[in-house]
Amino acid sequence: MSISKKNVVVIGSGFAGLSAATHLAHAGYQVTLLEKNDTPGGRARQFESEGFVFDMGPSWYWMPDVFETYFGYFGKKVSDYYDLKRLSPSYTVVFGENDFMEIPANLEEFKGLLESLEPGVGPKLDEFLKQAAYKYKVGIEDLVYKPSRSLTEFTSPKLLIDVVRMDVFQSMSKHVRKFFKHEKIIRLMEFPVLFLGGTADNIPALYSLMNYADIALGTWYPMGGMFKIVEGMISLAEEKGVKFRLGAEVDHINVTNGIARNVVLKNGEKIETDILVAGADYHHVESVLLAPEYRNYDANYWDKRVMAPSSLLFYLGVDKKIENVTHHCLFFDEQMGPHADAIYTHPRWPERPLFYLSAASKTDPSVAPEGMENLVILIPLAPDLEDGEEVREKYYHMVMDRLEKLTGQEIRSHVIYKRSYAHSDFKADYHAFKGNAYGLANTLLQTAILKPSLKNKKVKNLYYTGQLTVPGPGVPPSLISGHVVAREVVKENKL
Numbered sequence: 001m002s003i004s005k006k007n008v009v010v011i012g013s014g015f016a017g018l019s020a021a022t023h024l025a026h027a028g029y030q031v032t033l034l035e036k037n038d039t040p041g042g043r044a045r046q047f048e049s050e051g052f053v054f055d056m057g058p059s060w061y062w063m064p065d066v067f068e069t070y071f072g073y074f075g076k077k078v079s080d081y082y083d084l085k086r087l088s089p090s091y092t093v094v095f096g097e098n099d100f101m102e103i104p105a106n107l108e109e110f111k112g113l114l115e116s117l118e119p120g121v122g123p124k125l126d127e128f129l130k131q132a133a134y135k136y137k138v139g140i141e142d143l144v145y146k147p148s149r150s151l152t153e154f155t156s157p158k159l160l161i162d163v164v165r166m167d168v169f170q171s172m173s174k175h176v177r178k179f180f181k182h183e184k185i186i187r188l189m190e191f192p193v194l195f196l197g198g199t200a201d202n203i204p205a206l207y208s209l210m211n212y213a214d215i216a217l218g219t220w221y222p223m224g225g226m227f228k229i230v231e232g233m234i235s236l237a238e239e240k241g242v243k244f245r246l247g248a249e250v251d252h253i254n255v256t257n258g259i260a261r262n263v264v265l266k267n268g269e270k271i272e273t274d275i276l277v278a279g280a281d282y283h284h285v286e287s288v289l290l291a292p293e294y295r296n297y298d299a300n301y302w303d304k305r306v307m308a309p310s311s312l313l314f315y316l317g318v319d320k321k322i323e324n325v326t327h328h329c330l331f332f333d334e335q336m337g338p339h340a341d342a343i344y345t346h347p348r349w350p351e352r353p354l355f356y357l358s359a360a361s362k363t364d365p366s367v368a369p370e371g372m373e374n375l376v377i378l379i380p381l382a383p384d385l386e387d388g389e390e391v392r393e394k395y396y397h398m399v400m401d402r403l404e405k406l407t408g409q410e411i412r413s414h415v416i417y418k419r420s421y422a423h424s425d426f427k428a429d430y431h432a433f434k435g436n437a438y439g440l441a442n443t444l445l446q447t448a449i450l451k452p453s454l455k456n457k458k459v460k461n462l463y464y465t466g467q468l469t470v471p472g473p474g475v476p477p478s479l480i481s482g483h484v485v486a487r488e489v490v491k492e493n494k495l
């Protein structure tokens with residue numbers, strides 16, 4: 001299709017929508033971005049209360065090269081927009097009382113730590129990382145940039161050989177056990193795939209590339225918070241001419257003769273467009289904004305998807321400094337199996353959940369008043385659970401009991417600000433399918449061409465981007481998703 005006009009409407013100001021809008025404006029299109037909320041950033045929004053500044057969603061900055069590539073594409077650098085610090089230690093794993101493991105940022109120190117647990121493991125780690133580095137290189141430089149619209153994209157002889165080398169058909173769990181025996185090392189190596197919305201049993205070993213990201217590339221933090229990435233992206237988007245409309249919720253998309261002609265906002269305003277890129281949750285766009293005859297997938301399809309977890313979060317302001325925690329702490333003092341069962345197999349509130357604690361004020365004094373601490377607690381949960389006040393409180397006290405006991409101090413009585421956030425908030429704020437926090441799990445059957453397609457098959461000028469389509473969940477993949485869809489738009493809608 002070749003069209004003379006060049007208006008693009010992008011729905012959603014998450015990382016994917018921002019990335020798509022900026023790439024398209026850079027390519028010469030007139031881009032308007034519509035966001036339902038009054039603040040931009042989607043799941044990465046930030047809020048401030050009583051001197052505490054909370055990042056609402058992502059807190060781990062991994063794969064710094066992807067961000068550098070993003071800004072580099074426009075002739076910019078990350079350092080033009082924010083001040084990035086590498087964390088050391090990268091994070092802490094709490095295995096039990098007096099059983100804390102700080103993960104060194106330095107590779108040799110990391111190897112030393114593993115050797116102290118499993119003597120002789122050094123060369124195995126080297127080999128594991130060598131394979132992970134290869135997967136990272138092929139994965140991030142090539143595979144994730146494929147629009148995955150046809151199998152033929154994956155049939156080059158080199159890629160077929162790579163698919164074998166890249167362990168697409170083996171689980172992470174089996175892969176890790178080929179190299180390591182010590183239970184703690186196994187848990188350490190299996191943890192990064194949690195970011196992909198699955199467990200080591202159902203995520204392909206291709207994703208040991210995440211271990212390379214973790215161990216070799218490191219854990220970083222933009223001073224001022226993860227929202228600095230959003231601010232940087234907005235500033236670049238505006239420089240390219242993207243027009244932002246906040247508080248502009250799309251109510252429906254009007255399609256005639258297989259072409260999306262306009263979107264209608266909740267207030268009745270109609271916005272004409274030549275091309276539409278939907279960066280809101282895919283399921284919402286398909287099942288609410290589009291009439292049934294134009295949908296790629298039906299309700300049955302969506303019900304069969306393996307969603308990444310939802311979460312119960314607590315944003316806490318504490319009126320003193322907390323001991324024995326670092327910026328990122330993973331509380332693995334309970335078994336993963338029963339918690340995973342409660343997320344994926346028999347969805348329910350878990351009996352003894354694992355949880356994650358972020359204490360950004362350990363690195364960044366700007367996110368809490370002096371002498372105080374900014375804490376965010378995250379408990380991963382099955383999507384679509386009832387999340388009333390009573391159950392939230394129950395889990396607040398359950399994790400607080402453990403946090404206080406394991407770190408040896410009173411915290412609850414020092415909490416001067418508290419806000420909880422769970423399924424119903426994800427639904428209300430982002431139209432999240434089943435209240436998911438980070439999209440669709442990257443299982444083998446939901447990878448590449450098996451993901452919801454980035455193009456609508458019945459509406460010629462409607463494209464999708466974001467964590468429910470290719471390449472998957474997470475901040476770096478969402479940036480890439482915006483780039484990939486913009487390339488498809490440019491290819492099919494020449495100016």
Ligand SMILES: Cc1cc2nc3c(=O)[nH]c(=O)nc-3n(C[C@H](O)[C@H](O)[C@H](O)COP(=O)(O)OP(=O)(O)OC[C@H]3O[C@@H](n4cnc5c(N)ncnc54)[C@H](O)[C@@H]3O)c2cc1C
Binds near residue numbers: 042062
């Ligand atoms: C609690 C949490 C922790 C996470 N931790 C990490 C982490 O540490 N590291 C990491 O890399 N990733 C993390 N992630 C994942 C990462 O944040 C997401 O993958 C990414 O932000 C998704 O971006 P997106 O653009 O696809 O979607 P979103 O950010 O959800 O953007 C979609 C936007 O569309 C808007 N919208 C919806 N409906 C409409 C409508 N009808 N009209 C107009 N606008 C609409 C929404 O308001 C939203 O702003 C985390 C996610 C969560 C929730």
